[in-house]
Every structure is written in structure tokens, then in C-alpha cells.
Amino acid sequence: MFKNTLFLKIILIFTLPALGILYFSSVLVYEKVQSFNEIDGINNNLNYLTITEKLIDSLQKERELTVINFLQKNNKLKLDEVRLLSNDNYEKLQIFFKKESFNSRFTQLNSEIIRLKELRIKIDKSNITLDKIFEEYDNFNKFLLDSLYLLKPIKLAYDFNSEFRNIVYFLNFKESTYIEKTMFISYFMNSNINDKVYGLLMKNYTLQEINKDLFLNNSNLDIVQKYNSKLNEEYFNKIFMLRNNIKNKNFSQFELNLEEWDKLSIENIESLTNIYKNLLTSLDNHVIRFKNDAIVEKQKSLIFLAVSFSTLISLLFVLRNIIFNEQKSFHKVQKHKEVYELLNKANKFLLKINNRKKLFSNICELLSENNKIQFCFIYDLHSDEIIAQDGELKLKILNQSHFYNDKNKNNLISKTIKWETNIIINNFTEKNISVFYEDAKNLNIKSMASFPIKKFNKVAATLAIYSNQLDFFDHEVEILFDKLVGDITHCLEKIDYEENRLIQEDELRLSSYAFESSEPMIITNDIGDIVKVNQAFCNVMGYPKDQIIGKNPRIFKSVHQDKRFGDILWNELKVKGFWSGEVYNKKSTSEIIPLRSTITAIKDKNGKITHFLGQYIDIGEQKDKEKVLEYQATHDNLTGLPNRLLLLDRIEHAITKVVRHKMVGGLIFIDLDNFKEVNDTLGHHIGDALLIMVAKKIREVVRDEDTIARIGGDEFIVLLDNVGNNKVDAKININNLAEKIKEALNSITHIEGKVNVSTPSIGITLFSDSSVSIKDIIKQADTAMYVAKKQGKNAIEFFD
Template identity: 45%
Template sequence: MFKNPLFVKLLLIFTLPAVGILYFSSILVYEKIDTLGDVSKIKNNVDYIVSVEKLLSSIDKERTYSVLKSQAINNKKKLKKQIKITNIEYKHFLEKMNKYADFNNLISANIQKEFHKLSFIRKQVENNKINNLQIINGYSSFNVKLLRTLQRMKPIKYETAFNSKFHHIFDVINAKEYSNLEKLYVSLFIQTGIISDALYKKFINLNIKQDIYIQSYLDKIDVKDLELYNENIDLSIDKRLDYIKNNIKSIISSNDITFKDWWFLSSKKNEQLNDLYNSLIKEFILLTNKKQKEATRSQIVSLSFLFICFVTLISLLFVLKYIVFNQQSNFNKLKKQQSLYKIISKLNKVILKIDNKKSLYKKLLKVITKDSNLSFGLIYTVKKNQMRLSFVNGILKSQIEIVEDMQRNLFLKKAIMGKKNIIKNSNLQTYSNLKIEDIKKHKIKSMGIFPIYKFDKVVSLIVLYSKRDNFFDSEIVILFNKLFLDIEYALEKLDYERNKAKQDEQLRIASYAFESNEPMIITNSQAKIINANQAFCNIMGYKREEILGKNPNIFKSDEHSQGFYFSMWDSIIKKGNWSGEIYNRKKDSTVIPLKATITAIKDKNSQIKHYLSQYNDISEQKLKQQYLEYQATHDNLTTLPNRLLLIDRMEHTLSKVSRYKTYAGVIFIDLDNFKTVNDTMGHETGDVLLRMVSKKLQETVRDEDTIARIGGDEFIVLADSLGLDKASARNSAQILASKIKGALNDIKTINGFDNISTPSIGITLFNDDTFSVKELIKQSDAAMYMAKRSGKNAICFFE
């Protein structure tokens, strides 16, 4: 019966799912047991964090009493009492630390060693042989070591929520420590009335570190934790403290604050941070208990299903493997392509500025081999089918020896003779000019040989090596072909310019031979056309008799200013010639770009008798140049202006508003949940969303406004002429931003998926050049983050 294919198929269909589900259920049980183990680790983490915080708090009090010991007898008593409390907390801490599996004996020994150093500091405090700054530094040194042990705590695998909570607690504990230090430093400043440069620098450093930890906490938290933060932290106290800290020197020098006032404010801040910490720990413990209950309940449920589960997992595993493989493959391809797009974009920006082939090849190879996928590259110069190695570059340049082998060179010549790319993903030792030992040692897996053409002839070969299997797939080869087409154009351009210079020289030497394929006209000293060759007539669309006796200004277009023509004639009269690009109008009124050289022909007495004008049609070159310039200033995905073009337009707008005293605005748009769209729906869906957003923005904003894509999911609308006063400008900006928000929220589906993305919009207004372009962008970015913090899908102004 097993010979019956249908039976076997049915057997597989009904048996495999049961076996798979059984296996899946077994794994589930194991996972729940493992989860319970994780819960135990989390509880240990909580106990250790609590013990560290208690010890830190106790040491801070001891540090404070030590600094303030001389101010009151009562402080001395409090210090003695606090030292005993610290010793008790330290003993409890050691018990927790020794139970914690993540710490080795060396870490424990280092902590104990640091704590024993405090005994020496305590004796010096008791004998009044230590100053306040040394006291602060001594205790702070131990606290730093203590805080570092928190960094060494290993995260709980697969428990993102717990790990995030831990990071929140870690940030708050650090912020508390630096807030306490700040409290003591300012107290010293008030007592002494002096702030040395060294202490001021240290004080600023404390402020920065405290702000970093607070900002780190705010950047990572969700809405619920933000509400918790707002419940515990009084922002009015923060503002008062910030004012004191930012103006500390002037405040101390003018005695604008008393020790009592400062102590009250800073203590209030520390109490708020402590309340925030206690709230976080409480939530952490509740989350742990909830996790334990869920894990226990899930384990019971999993056990009940253990005997009824069969094949689904195996089937799912195969499907998942296929999906993951394809997704990873697509991701790798996309990553490779993006990397090459960057190379092409970078080269296109400089390709037309390079004036010789050697520099062009060096730049080409340098930029290509910077890609992490391409470890090594060579360029051979080809002349009459003979090759010469000219350039070598890459991270393996100094580690690899190139072998000149006749048989292997024949393989390279095959690419020259056949005028085609050659890709090899195996057996490289047979075809490559690298030693077999180097290929194996550096794990080189694939090779691509690409001919570089100039006027349809192979003039060079570029050989690229990669450590990745099958790196040179069809998509990558297409991108390389596109790149080398641009190189071909650059080489032809270099030849064109070099030949043009030679031709100009030859024309002057040959007494300006007139009748040639190059368009030319000759005028007399009064600038009246006395002759024109057929090439000129053909390109301009005139018959010769139609232009004889006329002034060349009949070809004048509106593309140039009067200053351009003045400069041109000034050069002709003073230097005897002028060369440059000019736009002339043909008989049919179309405008044609020309490369022109106008030479004054003089007699033996240096008197101008004639003018010879030579032209070359550069229409095709201009089109290619415009294409390259467009690529450099526009986003490939959405075709919107990129950051480079946006900055240029913003500079113009700054000049305009400063001149006419009008208001303009920068509207910063960030797509909420865009990362989730990419992660759950795929990067292709993310790209579709970006193009839809681009289209909606173009349909919504005014014609005079500029829309730019400046990052992955970030767009900027430069809104011009919003109003003559700030109130009307703000109203106009609010209306425009609301339209944008509504338009983007109208995107309901993407590629069949429900759209979960919404816009957070930040706006900054300006009517002069007080702020630079970068500062205006930062302001709008800050306003956008305010919109995010207010709940996303919102609009905020930078005030």
C-alpha cells in the first residue's frame, strides 16, 4: 500500500500535522518552564537593583553629612548614625551580589576593595584632614563602581518588556546620582562664593550626564511611562533648577540664592526622582508577578494540549524557513542594491568634475572597494587587445599577491574580445589572477569582470572580488552596467574636451580653416556676418543668404543677461578670444546650447579685421548633465527633492523673507509606526507607503512650496509666504499642516494592509536669517518630537 502515491500523500497530510503539533506542544511546555526560570532571574535582578539603590542612597546621605559636618554638631551625630546604616546596607548588598550568578569573584572583590577605601575617607573626615571636594570625589568613586555593576547585568532573553524597564530604572538611578552630586557642588559654590574653572567644567559635565540619562529615559519610554514621569516630576522645579544651573556663575557672584533655597529646590528634585524610581520598581515587581502567573497558567494549558498536537509545527517550520529564506534573500539583495546606489550617487556627483582618466579610475576603484561586500578590485588598461594592470585597491590590497599567468590572462582577454561581463561564483583559482592560498585564506567567493567602453571600444577592464557567495547576481550586474555607462560617458567627455582643445589649437595654427563640419561664421570688424559654413546653417536652420550682412545678435536668446554679453566682448577685445557655453535661438525659435569659441583675427598691425566664431552642439551633453544633477538633488524612491536641494531652497527663502519681511515656515513630517510597517508588512510595502505619502503631499501643498524627503520616513515642506505677521503666518501654517495631516490619514490601505502609520508634524516659523538652515530644521524636528510625545498624529509649533 505504500507504493500507492495517493495513499502516501494522504498519510503525510494527516500524520505530519499531528506529529508537528505534538512537538510544538512539547516545546511550549519547555518554554513555559524556561519562562518560569526567567521570572526567577528577574526577581533576582529586582532584588539586586533594590539593594544597589539602597546602598547608593545611604552612601549619598553619608557623603552629604560628611560635607556638611562642620556646619552643625547635629550633622556629626547624623553622620555617625548614617555610617552604621551604610555598613548594614553594604552587608545586605554583598549578600545579594554573591547570589547573583552574572558576577564573578573578581567583580565582587573589586567592589569590596573600593568600599574598604571609604574607611580611610571616613577617618580623614573624622579628623578634619580632608576637604569637601575630596570627600565628594572619594564617595563618588565608589558609587561609579557600584553603578557599573548594573551595566554588567545580563538581559533576560526574549523578555523585552523587562529589559526595557531595567534600562528605565538604570537611567533614573544614574540621574539621581548626578542630581545628588549637582546638589553638593552648588552648595559648595554658595558656601565659598567661588567657582574655579576646573570645578565649573566638572559641574557642567555633571549636568550633561544627568540630562543624558533623563533624555535616554524619555526616548525609550511608552505613553504609560511618560504619564508616570509627568505624575512624579514637577517641570516647574526643573525650569527653576535649569535657570540656576545655566546662570550659576552670575548667581553665585551676585549672591542671588541662599543655601537654604538651593537645598530646598535640589532636595525636591531628588525626592521626585526617588518617587519616580519607586514607581518604576513597583511596576517592575507587578510585571514580574503578572509574568509568573501567566507562565504558570500557560504551562498548565500547554500540558493539557500536549497529547492532541501533531504535524502543524513541522509544516509551519518548512513554510517559515521558506519565507525567512526568501525574505532574507530579498533583504540581502536590497541591501546590496542600496549600497551600490550610494556608490553610483556618490560617483555621479564628482564624475563630471574629474579632468583626467587616471583620477577617474582611482576615484572609481576607491569608492567601489569601500563597500563592505567588495573586498578587492583591479583595473586593467586595454590597448590593442593588450592588458596592463594599472590600479589596485581594497582592504586586502596589501595582503594579496597578483599572479601574471598566461592562461588566466586569456580568461580576461575573453571579456575584451567578447565585449561582455564575466561572472564567476566558483572555481576562482582557475580564472582569477590571485593565488590559490590567498583565495582560500581570505574566503573570496565570487568574481566579476566588467569591460569599460569608450566610443564602443573596450578601453579598460575592472575586476572585482567579493567574500559573499553569488554576490554578482543579475540585479547587481544591471547596477554595475549602469555605473559603467556613466563612466563611459565621463571618458568620452574627457576625450571630447581634450580633442576640442586640440582642434581649437589646430584651427588657429591652420589660419582658421573655414570649411569643415564644425559650425562657423565669420564677421567683419563691425560684427556683420560675411560668411557662414554649411554646418552652421544646418544647425541653426537658416539658409546662408538669410544671415549674410546681419548681426549675430539675431541668434540671441533670453537665456543670458546683458552682463554675460558685456563680459564676453570684454574678453574678446582685451584677450583676443572668448570660449564658453552659449544658448542661441534657431530660426524655428527653439533654443540650442552650444560650446562657442570666438576669436578676434588681427592684421600685422594688431588691428581687428574679422571675428571667427566656432560652435559645437552640446545638447546631448547638457541633457546627460541635467540627468546627473537631477539624480544628485532628488530622492530615488519618491523623486522628491532631497536634503541637498532643500537646503539650497531654504537659503533662497531666508534671503527672501529677510528682504521682504514676510514669514515662511518649515513643516517637519515624521511617519509614526513606519518601522512597524517595514518589519511586519515588508520593506516593499514601506516603499509603497513613502510613494503614497509623497503623492498626497504634492496634491495638498501649494505650488510655491517645496516638498523634500530628508530621511527614511521624514519629509519637510518648506512653506513660502505664509503672512506678513506671526499670527497670520501661524494660522496659515496650522491650516496647511492640518490639510497635510488629513491627507496622510486618508491613506487607509497599503498593498492590501491596513495603514497603521500616522503623521507627527512639527512647525517652526521665521522671517529673517537669525537662525541658519540647519537650526531651523532642528527646531522643526524638536517640534515634531513634541508632537510625538503628545500622543502622535499631532501638530506642534516650535515656540
């Protein structure tokens, strides 16, 4: 299969996208499985967050009670309880680290526990300062909070990572708030803040604002609103003043006492705790959605992978069948192409050959060039001869040739001659009807065909072809070889015709003149009587042949040809030997047809005229084209109205008519007002539509015998060669007509849905003699039209 290069090419074209999809689906499955596996990471991070937050919370309470006990020495019992809680939380964190194999963190945690125990001993012995207590506890919680930043982000769980990071910001903010609460308690209990504690408090303020901003900037609107809604306004206002006093060291300005501060700060811490719970709830929602999506996406990706894989396999099988069928068709077409090329080569020399044996020899030589044809020969019945390429196969055929002309013999050639039809054997081993049957395998012969070559409908020869391919002679190949055989037949007949050429020279000479062209032709004898006529001439003139033969061409004569025309034609034939020109003949239907005629004198070898050959070309279409060109030269392309050239001619005829009949003629000059505005604002296509509508409206008003012309962009002229017998009546009549034209044009209110702002300005002049030139008449009407424009447009004025 893979030796099939066409298959490989097409399989690459079609399967590369499928492989790409398969690869993509595999990667997708891998990603979804990885995403699903990230659920354990999410759970670990959540567990660590929960344990760590509880430990931080217990340490915050432990720090507060430690400070109170350090200053008042009266809360040791509560402090011991909180220390036990912190120890318990530390143990839970140690268990978590061991379970998750966080060796480096486990070591650090143990170091922190040892430091905490040492700190508690110093506190119990009062061997420590207040600022050191704050600093140490702050470091413990900082270690725990920083460890949250070190947690590995969860791949593909972007919302979870963002929410988790924001919770860490919040816990840092909450830690700063707790530190502030405890430091203020120490102040109220001690009535003083030393410089070191003051420094720690100022640093804590900075961290508090940073973490609050990070938290709020990374929170969604719902969390921000909950934070603002739970904010204790009283606490906020008092703490604001308290902070300012602390920052400015105005300790005497405090308005709160310990009890009030404790109440306010506890409410604030509770609010922050509630916000933390909301954050956890939101994070849990993200986790649930991520888990559900991961499960669904994993299932989808697995289904997609299965579908992609099955599609690829199916595609490979389908492509294999398609390509094998297509390549089979390709080889078949290639075979037909090669045979067709043989025919083309044969056609190039068939017409040049005038020898029968050379023709057969060249055909065999040409067919042998095809690598799928093992051997071929032609058996010539006329000479009882085998024509083939020299070699062992030809010798074997020659030994059996005496059997071929015997119709009673059971072989391929004799049957072809007897039945006068093609014989196709597409599996050579099936029937023993050839001399090559027994040696077919050694000779690499797998199929064969025999074709009768006829001449004048009689078998003159047979063409036998042997191929090295099974089923070589399919229906299309048989048709192609039939075409070759047909061409050979024509060539044989041509050779016979050529041999009889001298005998039939006169007849062939006359026939070549009369019938080798599709043009209408007649042949007359030396006195002009028709002796030959082709069908093309009969078709053009509408006569059957039997009504033309023996008649003189004068039967086609029309009134357009007089005696003088005939004399000139015959004189030129006698002097020059030919005549060419246009004639107008009368068809059988009495219709006159224009023809371009060429008459040639046919002479014998002594130079004596024996016949005349008349050749004709129907030029009716050419005449029609001339009429079209004449119309285009005298009419406006847009409106179809006469143009200035035709108008001038009509005015000249009108002047002659009014002088002859003593009448009064008139000229109406119409110019469209605001036409440029129509073109500029509405577009040239609207302007063209307006001009066409104007021409139509004027036609509807004037008489059929009057001339309407378009002489410029928006200028029209109406010529009337009879508007009255005197100028008084003429002026009344032409004014009435101008009013109708004006009214008709003003009725054009819209063009293609657009408002028409154009109106007509009309100038009129009358003429009754030839004293005024054509140009002056037009100029008079033009002048009157401009007077109408000056009067405010949409008016009618006469030239005085």
C-alpha cells in the first residue's frame, strides 16, 4: 500500500489535519487529566490554609493575652489555655507537613516551635521587654503568612489562585489589625508607648494599608461591598483620630478608655472574621465549580479523543479505498492518453502518405512505440501480406498467414474478416484462437484485439494488437482504435481517390471549386447557364437545386441592377478574368438580399474560358451593423433622441418645407434649471434618470411628426415644421404646446424616491423663410431661454 505514491501524497493531505486533531485531542485529554489531578493540590492548599489560619488566630490571641499578663499579671490561666490551643494547632501543622513531605518547611516549623517555647519561658520569667514580645510574635505569624505565599499555584485553576492569593492579603491585613488592637491595649494599660513599640506600630500601619489595598483591589465588587457594609463607622472615626494622635504623639488627646477600645476592636475583628468566612465560601464555590468542570471536561476530552481516533482510522480505510479506485482510474486515463497520443501522431502522417504498404508499415511501427503493446501486425487482404516489425513474432505469424484469408478457419483474423467486426480478448489465456496462445506467458501477452480495416465498406485489411496487460482493450481504448482504423480507412480511400485523380480531373476541379467551401457558390458554363450549385447557395436564395440548374443568374436580378451594371460586370470578366462587388439579388420569396459577390473565369489548359465560378457572402448582417452605427452617430446614447447632427439636418428640411408650403415653423429650446445641483447632490445616476424621464414626458406631449432632440447635457430642442399658416396662429399654437411641456416636466416631483428640484426654462422662436440660418434659429431660441431663466426660471419666453 505504501508503495503507492499517489496514496501517500493524498493520505498526507487528508490525514495530517486528522492527526493534528488527534494530537490536539490527546493534549487536551492530558491537560484535562492534569486539571482533574490538580483537585488534590487545591484540597491540600485549602487544608493548609485552614490549619495555618487557625494557628495564626490562636497566636494572635496568645500575643494579646501575653501582653495583658505581662502588664497586669492577672490573666495567666487564660494565657495557658490559649498556649495549649496554639500548641495543638502547631501539632496539626506538623502532621500536615509530614503527610505532604514538606521536609524543608517541617524543619523551619520545628525551629519556630522551639523559638516560641523559649519566648514563653522568657515571658514567664519577665526576662523580656514589651517591644520584644510584639516583635517575636509578629515574626511567628509572619513566618506562617509568608508560607502561604510559597504554596505552589494550581495550574488551570486561575480563579482559585486569585481568590487564594487575595485571602492571604486579607489575613495579612487582619494580622496588622490584630497587632494594632493589642498595641492600643498595651497603651491603655500602661498609659504610654515607648519608642520601639511606637516604631513597630508605625511600621504596622504601613503594612496594614498595603495589605488592605491589595485585598480590596483584588476583590470582586460583592466582597468590597460586604467589607464596607460591615465597617464600624464609630470604630473607624475613633480609630482614625486615635491613629493621628499616636502618629503625632499626642497621647493626652485620647478620648477612649480600655473598655471602649476593647469593645470597638472586638466588633471590628468579628467583622473581619465574617469577611474571611465569606472569602472562604467564595473560594469553596470556585473549588466546587473547578471540580465539576474538571470532571465534565475530562469526560468530554476522553470522548473527543475516542471520536478523533476512530475518525482517523475510518478515514484511513476510506482513503485507501478511494485512492486505490482513483489510481486505478488514473492508470486507465493514462492508458487512454497514451493511445490518444498515438492517434495524434498517426494523424500527422496519414494525410501525407500515398502508398498503401508504407501506410501499414508506419502504423505498425507507431503502435510498437507504446510499451503496453507487445506486438502488432496488419494483414493486407489485397496483397495477402503480413506487415509488422521484424522479429521472432513476425516470423511466427508468417508461418501461419496462409490460414488468415480462409473464413472457415477458427482464428482471430479469419473471424474478424468474416464477421467484419472488432474482436476483443482481454484475457489471452481463456481461448486458443491465436498462434501465440501456447507461448503467451513467455511472450508476455495477456490480451489482444483485432480490428477490420475497411475501404468503401469492404474489409481491406485487419489490424491485430497484442498487449502485455490484462483488460487493456476496455471500451474507451476500443473506441480510440476504432478512430485510428477509421482514419486508416479514410487514408486508404484517399489513396484510391488520388490514383483516380487524373481520370476525374475535370470533375474534381469543378467540385473543388463548388463544394469545398461552405460559402454559397454556383458554376455556370461559358454562356452563363448554371451547371453546378451548392446547398449553401440554395439555402441563402431559398430555391431547390432543380429550379436553379440550367437557368441563367438573371432569375435573381432585382431592380437594383440595371443593364449598365450587367455590361460593366461582363466586360471586367472578359478583360480581367474576375469581378467583385455588391449585388442585390431577389430570393424565392421576392425578398431582396445584399450579397458580396466574386465571379471568377475558369479556363482550361489552353486558356479558354470553360466555366464561371460565382462565390457569394451574405452581407445582410453587415448592412444591419452599418445602420446601427448610423443610428448611434445621429442619436443620443442616453435618451435615444436625435442629437445635434440629426437636428441640424431636420431643421434644414423644415426650412425647405415651410418655404415651399408657406407655413410657419417653430423651435422650442428647453433647459433644465438646477440640473447641476441634482447631479452634485443626488448623483449622476439620478441625473441620468431625470434626463430619460424628461425625454419621455416631452414625447407624450408633442406630435409624432415633430422632432425632439437632446443637444447638450440638460438642453432639449423640439422642432415643429408646421405650427400655423401665419405668425399669430403659430405663436398661439406653439405657446400652448410649450405650456404643456412645462406642465409635464413640472409633474416630475420625484426621481427614484428623491425630490426633484429641477424645473424647465423654455425659449421659443418662429421661422417662415430661409433668411435666417439654422444656427441663428437655434441661437434665437437659446437667447429666449436665457431671458426665461433671468425672469426667475420655470418660465416661457419668445424671441422678438
